[in-house]
Amino acid sequence: MTDTLGRRLARAIADKDEAGLRALLADDVDFKALTPGRSWEGKGPDDVVDAVFGHWFEPADRVVAVPDVSDGETVSDTARVSYRFDLENPDGAHVVEQQAYYRPADAGAERIDYLRVLCSGYRPR
Secondary structure: OOOOHHHHHHHHHHHOOOHHHHEEEEEEEEEEEEEEOEEEEEEEHHHHHHHHHHHHOOOOOEEEEEEEEEEEEEEEEEEEEEEEEEEEEEEEEEEEEEEEEEOOOOOHHHOEEEEEEEEEOOOOO
């Protein structure tokens, strides 16, 4: 299976790979997200990394499995990836799923310049 930008995004998040996530994002990435109880908005990799690793997946959260990554569907120039993580933290075992819509900076580009994420929130596993 092709290693798409979407699959690389899911892997960087699951691995808590800040450098890997930054490498996927254009310098002016347009970012918006919706998680239970909060919306997020930013411009640039710092805002994305802060949301993802500073709030969504904190140091105590450990991804133990990635049971599903699904991508390949597009809506015109916008690609979609969904991913589900099994994780554990001091509060117990959880599952979380996110849907992300993204656009590469240019056709064939290796960086994302538009990113929208919808998150299920942490659900008991």
